[in-house]
Amino acid sequence: MTPHLQALTFDANDAPRLARFWGDFLGWETADDHHDGIQLLPDDDTGFRMRFLPTQERKTGPNQMHFDLTSTSLDDQRQVVARALALGARHIDIGQRPEEGHVVLADPEGNEFCVIPPGNKFLEDCGFIGALSCDGSQDVGYFWSRALDWPLVWDQDEETAIRSPHGGPKVTWGGPPLMTKTGKNRLHFDIAPPADGDQQAEVDRLVSLGAKRVDIGQGDVAWVVMADPDGHEFCVLPPR
Numbered sequence: 001m002t003p004h005l006q007a008l009t010f011d012a013n014d015a016p017r018l019a020r021f022w023g024d025f026l027g028w029e030t031a032d033d034h035h036d037g038i039q040l041l042p043d044d045d046t047g048f049r050m051r052f053l054p055t056q057e058r059k060t061g062p063n064q065m066h067f068d069l070t071s072t073s074l075d076d077q078r079q080v081v082a083r084a085l086a087l088g089a090r091h092i093d094i095g096q097r098p099e100e101g102h103v104v105l106a107d108p109e110g111n112e113f114c115v116i117p118p119g120n121k122f123l124e125d126c127g128f129i130g131a132l133s134c135d136g137s138q139d140v141g142y143f144w145s146r147a148l149d150w151p152l153v154w155d156q157d158e159e160t161a162i163r164s165p166h167g168g169p170k171v172t173w174g175g176p177p178l179m180t181k182t183g184k185n186r187l188h189f190d191i192a193p194p195a196d197g198d199q200q201a202e203v204d205r206l207v208s209l210g211a212k213r214v215d216i217g218q219g220d221v222a223w224v225v226m227a228d229p230d231g232h233e234f235c236v237l238p239p240r
Contacts (some may be wrong), residue, residue, distance in 0.1 A: 008050050
């Protein structure tokens with residue numbers, strides 16, 4: 001059996017505040033976290049949790065991952081933006097053009113996300129969180145397709161996208177040119193083996209697919225820190 005995407009984890013300077021923003025914005029409930037963090041539980045078909053872990057490191061550049069959020073009408077898009085701003089988000093400029101139609105915002109710690117205008121065919125059946133948009137190569141899209149056993153739903157011009165067979169958001173990689181990686185990513189995947197699975201066997205399988213173990217100063221912890229073929233970190237949790 002293949003692992004499942006347990007969570008999208010945020011490094012946060014103020015984890016309670018950031019979790020409160022996203023929980024209020026998405027309408028998700030909080031849950032206990034066994035590793036000094038805070039979890040949000042989806043109330044829709046998103047399929048993975050959000051986790052917020054405390055860090056002293058400050059954000060220094062654009063994230064490698066961001067949410068693309070959908071809207072049903074221009075009025076709905078305005079309302080989504082207004083709700084985010086009221087909760088503590090802000091407008092940011094990343095070079096987007098007015099004719100593109102999407103609104104680029106940042107959460108209270110500067111993590112970017114986009115509110116997409118209505119009529120986007122690529123995201124039309126994906127729910128409010130339409131996609132997790134990632135900087136990454138075609139090869140890394142292939143890697144994650146094999147790692148999670150999620151089918152490719154887009155593979156064109158070195159851009160790739162995968163999606164769980166159960167639905168939910170798409171995960172996309174934009175292809176070249178890639179951003180220069182300057183340190184540990186503030187967002188990363190936590191994946192977990194099946195309940196009856198073996199963590200080391202899963203690590204070995206991922207290495208065979210092109211991942212590698214990395215040391216980010218994690219010390220003696222229960223999870224294994226790895227990097228995908230583009231060098232972006234993720235964690236393999238122990239089975240529960």
